[in-house]
Amino acid sequence: xxxxxxxxxKQQLQAIxxxxxxxxxxxxxxxxxxxxxxxxxxxxxxxxxxxxxxASNDDAQQRYITYEALLGSEAAVRMTALEQQEARFNRKVxxxxxxxxxxxxxxxxxxxxxxxxxxRNAHFNATEQKRVRSLEYISDL
Numbered sequence: 001x002x003x004x005x006x007x008x009x010k011q012q013l014q015a016i017x018x019x020x021x022x023x024x025x026x027x028x029x030x031x032x033x034x035x036x037x038x039x040x041x042x043x044x045x046x047x048x049x050x051x052x053x054x055a056s057n058d059d060a061q062q063r064y065i066t067y068e069a070l071l072g073s074e075a076a077v078r079m080t081a082l083e084q085q086e087a088r089f090n091r092k093v094x095x096x097x098x099x100x101x102x103x104x105x106x107x108x109x110x111x112x113x114x115x116x117x118x119x120r121n122a123h124f125n126a127t128e129q130k131r132v133r134s135l136e137y138i139s140d141l
Contacts, residue, residue, distance in 0.1 A: 010045070020053070047071075055083075093132060096123045097139050 013030065017023035027046060031039045047070060054066045060080070067076035096119065103115050124132050 020049070024049075089128070092123060093135055096120070096132065097135070100136065 009030065010027070013026045014023055017026055024046060031043065050066075050070055054063050054070070057063050057066070060083075063083070064076050064080050067079045071079070099119055100116055103109060103112055103119065106112070109115060120129055120132060
């Protein structure tokens with residue numbers, strides 16, 4: 001079964017499902033009727049869908065419990081650490097973007113680009129700066 005056919009089948013199942021739980025049930029039924037190598041692709045999709053649902057939960061303890069049930073305790077610890085790392089980065093970016101906005105809105109500042117570069121260098125390492133430049137672009141839209 002090609003990726004195109006898998007996508008069509010998943011769309012068909014979603015169209016006849018009345019809820020996410022119903023879709024998951026139908027997909028599991030479909031998995032029981034196909035070869036293992038194809039089944040793994042669908043199972044990965046199910047886990048991804050569940051992880052997306054978990055990520056939207058505001059309760060950190062509940063997210064950890066669900067991660068543990070889906071992926072095991074080691075992966076739950078890694079997922080939680082990744083969430084914390086991402087939250088720290090997002091706070092840092094939000095602070096940076098607010099300071100950058102002040103610089104951009106200061107009409108008396110003739111060296112805006114220099115000051116922004118200094119600010120970016122002070123807040124982020126070289127790897128993070130690539131990501132931040134993309135976020136700057138998005139923020140400016």
